[in-house]
Amino acid sequence: MQKVLIGFCVFVFVVLGYVLYTRTSALLVAGFSTNTIETPFYEMKITQPDNALKDFPELFAVTKNAITLFEKNYGNCEGEECDRITPESLPYELQIDTTVATTTKTVSYIVSLYEYTGGAHGITAIKTFTYDKKNKFIDEKAVFGESSWKPLVSNLTFEYLKAKLKDQTSDEVLKEGTSVVGSALDTWYLKDNDVVFVFGQYQVGPYVLGIQEVPIPREKLSEVLTHNFK
Numbered sequence: 306m307q308k309v310l311i312g313f314c315v316f317v318f319v320v321l322g323y324v325l326y327t328r329t330s331a332l333l334v335a336g337f338s339t340n341t342i343e344t345p346f347y348e349m350k351i352t353q354p355d356n357a358l359k360d361f362p363e364l365f366a367v368t369k370n371a372i373t374l375f376e377k378n379y380g381n382c383e384g385e386e387c388d389r390i391t392p393e394s395l396p397y398e399l400q401i402d403t404t405v406a407t408t409t410k411t412v413s414y415i416v417s418l419y420e421y422t423g424g425a426h427g428i429t430a431i432k433t434f435t436y437d438k439k440n441k442f443i444d445e446k447a448v449f450g451e452s453s454w455k456p457l458v459s460n461l462t463f464e465y466l467k468a469k470l471k472d473q474t475s476d477e478v479l480k481e482g483t484s485v486v487g488s489a490l491d492t493w494y495l496k497d498n499d500v501v502f503v504f505g506q507y508q509v510g511p512y513v514l515g516i517q518e519v520p521i522p523r524e525k526l527s528e529v530l531t532h533n534f535k
Contacts, residue, residue: 332438334405334412335360347379347397354403354414363442364414364434368401371418375399379422397422406494406501410533411435411443413494415503431503431516433494445491447531448500454529455485462490462502462519466509470517474510482509495534498523 335354342349349372357365379397398421406413413435421427435443462483467476482504483489492503499520509517527535 332407332412334407337403346382349399351401352403353401360440361434364416367432406496408495408497411437411495415494429506429516431492431505433492433503435495448534449529450531452529455490457529458490459483459485461521461525465519466517470510473514479509500526
């Protein structure tokens with residue numbers, strides 16, 4: 306009887322341990338909140354993860370910097386410009402939106418920063434931030450290690466966009482936009498089967514092409530990915 310009781314207790318502890326493990330290791334996606342600010346000079350609408358300062362400091366630093374620069378540049382007016390500004394016109398706009406892409410191990414927050422400061426159209430920039438189940442930031446080194454991954458990715462993204470865009474852009478612009486030099490390949494996020502590289506407005510062609518995304522199957526990157534992301 307004692308052996309049966311001990312066996313039952315062990316079974317219960319194993320089950321409880323499994324439940325606690327699955328709960329603590331579950332992939333959690335942050336909730337979102339939106340803050341809108343209107344002044345006689347501008348309108349800002351910011352949507353980002355709750356507790357971004359604490360849980361996602363890398364993301365928060367970028368959005369905070371964008372807000373600070375926007376307020377500095379467009380928070381007041383001078384001379385005749387002031388006469389043209391009314392609360393109804395709100396000539397300047399900053400809008401920050403966040404979308405999510407998940408895998409079984411990660412959450413990527415894709416931040417869109419749109420500014421309109423006059424002219425024919427506004428400009429949108431994209432920033433991406435990937436975190437594991439414990440909200441630890443996953444950077445380039447975690448995904449690619451010490452490998453020389455950029456030449457491979459540069460070739461794959463160039464060929465993908467060349468086939469997709471055809472005569473809407475030129476090889477010269479595409480080569481520069483997908484170059485290993487500078488920050489051309491710095492914006493990416495993870496999906497279960499792909500690493501998705503994002504190219505901003507004007508980066509690989511004229512404004513009308515918008516923002517381009519290139520999903521590269523992980524199997525094509527197996528030689529440069531770390532074992533955690535193959």
